[in-house]
Amino acid sequence: MTEASDRIGSSILATCGTCDQVVMAVVEGTLVERNPQKGFPTLLQLARCSKCGDGILALEEDYGNGWDGEPITVWPNTQRMLSWLIPEPLRRQHEEAHRCFSVKAYTATVVMVRRTLEGVSIDQGVSKRAPLIRMLEELKGSGKIDGRLLEWSQALRLLGNEGAHFSDKPVTQDDAADALALAEALMDYLYVYTAQFEKFKQRREDKE
Numbered sequence: 279m280t281e282a283s284d285r286i287g288s289s290i291l292a293t294c295g296t297c298d299q300v301v302m303a304v305v306e307g308t309l310v311e312r313n314p315q316k317g318f319p320t321l322l323q324l325a326r327c328s329k330c331g332d333g334i335l336a337l338e339e340d341y342g343n344g345w346d347g348e349p350i351t352v353w354p355n356t357q358r359m360l361s362w363l364i365p366e367p368l369r370r371q372h373e374e375a376h377r378c379f380s381v382k383a384y385t386a387t388v389v390m391v392r393r394t395l396e397g398v399s400i401d402q403g404v405s406k407r408a409p410l411i412r413m414l415e416e417l418k419g420s421g422k423i424d425g426r427l428l429e430w431s432q433a434l435r436l437l438g439n440e441g442a443h444f445s446d447k448p449v450t451q452d453d454a455a456d457a458l459a460l461a462e463a464l465m466d467y468l469y470v471y472t473a474q475f476e477k478f479k480q481r482r483e484d485k486e
Contacts, residue, residue, distance in 0.1 A: 321337070430460045
């Protein structure tokens with residue numbers, strides 16, 4: 279496995295907040311964090327954009343086979359980091375959608391968001407062989423999402439369907455940005471806020 283110190287002086291692909299695009303950046307310093315409470319081991323890399331010279335802080339994770347080789351820019355804050363409570367495969371899908379958005383591939387962005395919705399539904403225990411519309415309805419039927427979240431999810435599904443089929447009507451930047459934001463809200467609700475509320479209820483019950 280490549281040691282963190284070996285990265286110094288090498289080049290990585292990262293999103294530069296100043297250039298607003300994916301660039302080559304030279305790594306000038308590294309730091310490894312290994313805190314099981316935060317999730318997988320993390321490699322932080324301080325790099326310098328080869329185009330404008332501005333600093334970039336990029337992150338990679340080790341899922342058991344070494345650093346994943348897909349740096350995510352965490353500073354400047356080009357995208358919001360998802361909670362560690364969201365399962366790793368879903369975070370990776372959503373990060374890929376963000377990478378599509380960063381290079382203005384808006385059609386690819388909404389298709390990746392649709393894949394994320396499928397992953398969320400399967401992770402929540404619905405039938406893998408059902409169409410996505412049935413998966414989402416099953417989530418509502420089981421009480422895991424409410425009517426408003428189902429409406430959001432169905433809108434994302436339809437947008438993803440439009441992106442997956444040829445059309446002379448392009449997916450706009452605004453639609454792609456909204457799709458990312460709504461998908462994050464859905465995952466936050468299912469994996470973060472729900473867990474936080476359960477902890478709150480348990481703490482209240484323990485006091486009684």
